Amino acid sequence: MRRDRTASDAATWQITSVLLGYPDEDLRATFPVLRNEVSRLPARTGEPLTRFLAHAQATPALQLAEHFVETFDHRRRCCLYLTYYAHGDTRKRGMALLEFKSAYRRVGLELGPDELPDHLAVVLEYAATDPVGGRQLLLDHRAGIELLRMALEDATSPYADVLRAIVSTLPALAGDEREAVHRLAVQGPPTEEVGLAPFAPPESMPVALPFPTTRQVDLTGGTRR
Numbered sequence: 490m491r492r493d494r495t496a497s498d499a500a501t502w503q504i505t506s507v508l509l510g511y512p513d514e515d516l517r518a519t520f521p522v523l524r525n526e527v528s529r530l531p532a533r534t535g536e537p538l539t540r541f542l543a544h545a546q547a548t549p550a551l552q553l554a555e556h557f558v559e560t561f562d563h564r565r566r567c568c569l570y571l572t573y574y575a576h577g578d579t580r581k582r583g584m585a586l587l588e589f590k591s592a593y594r595r596v597g598l599e600l601g602p603d604e605l606p607d608h609l610a611v612v613l614e615y616a617a618t619d620p621v622g623g624r625q626l627l628l629d630h631r632a633g634i635e636l637l638r639m640a641l642e643d644a645t646s647p648y649a650d651v652l653r654a655i656v657s658t659l660p661a662l663a664g665d666e667r668e669a670v671h672r673l674a675v676q677g678p679p680t681e682e683v684g685l686a687p688f689a690p691p692e693s694m695p696v697a698l699p700f701p702t703t704r705q706v707d708l709t710g711g712t713r714r
Contacts, residue, residue, distance in 0.1 A: 498624070498658040499617045500526065501534040506613035508541065508651050509569065512553045520546050533657040537650035544647045560648060566640035572607040574633025592622055609634070613655070627659060635662070 504523055510516050520542055527538045545553055560567050568574070572589075576582035589606035593599070596619045604611055612630075616623020627634065638656055641649035 495620050497531055497534065499620045501530060501538070501654055501658050502613040502620075502623065503617035504530075504538060505651050505655050506610045506617065508538070508545075509610040509613070509648075512545065512550070512557055514550065517545075517550060517553075534654040537653040537657075541647055541650040556646070557648075560641070560644065560646050564640065564644065567637060567644070567646075569609045569637070570605060570607050571609060571612060571630040571633045574636060575630060589626070592619075592626065595619075596622070609637075624659075627655075631659065631662070634659075 504526055507516065507519060507523065524539070524542050524546075527535050527542060529535075530538065548556075561569050572582045572585040576585055586606055589612070590600070593606060593611075593615055596615070598615055598618060600606060600611065606612075607630075612623070612626055616627060634652070634655065638649065638652035641652055
């Protein structure tokens with residue numbers, strides 16, 4: 490049973506890694522294959538991914554692409570770079586990025602020149618290759634993943650279903666993890682007084698402003714006002 494769960498989680502991570510890429514024509518061409526793979530997953534991951542793929546296939550290409558850019562490039566809470574949530578634009582982020590790269594090298598995963606190691610799609614691709622190490626990386630950045638899920642749900646984005654599938658592969662939040670998510674939602678990522686150039690290209694980095702603090706956080710089903 491445990492082996493079956495690991496295999497289905499790895500398959501989920503591989504599929505969601507693809508779905509979190511920019512929805513160009515090459516990605517759209519894979520949708521029928523992905524739907525076939527999703528049909529083999531357990532309901533906890535298969536149902537949300539089936540909903541997302543149905544939406545993605547029914548949505549005009551330009552509209553889906555515009556939604557992707559608006560969601561992930563223009564919304565600070567919907568950042569796909571996991572170390573941003575944990576470290577903001579502080580010096581600690583550089584060390585965290587190196588740790589990601591070291592983990593990838595151990596399994597022979599080499600990144601392209603334009604790929605950053607903490608992008609959630611890259612982390613999921615690694616997790617599909619090395620489920621033990623990948624699960625640990627996802628758990629290490631659980632607070633950021635939960636905040637991303639809540640932000641997508643709050644924005645009523647179809648991509649919330651992709652995050653729901655990812656979260657369903659992880660254990661329920663423990664008390665200290667729930668506190669970490671709440672603290673991150675209220676305070677935002679860490680900041681540093683000393684000037685520091687961003688570790689990602691400027692166009693891919695969220696604006697370094699405090700997160701809004703006027704919202705209540707529901708860690709079981711998204712955010713509520």
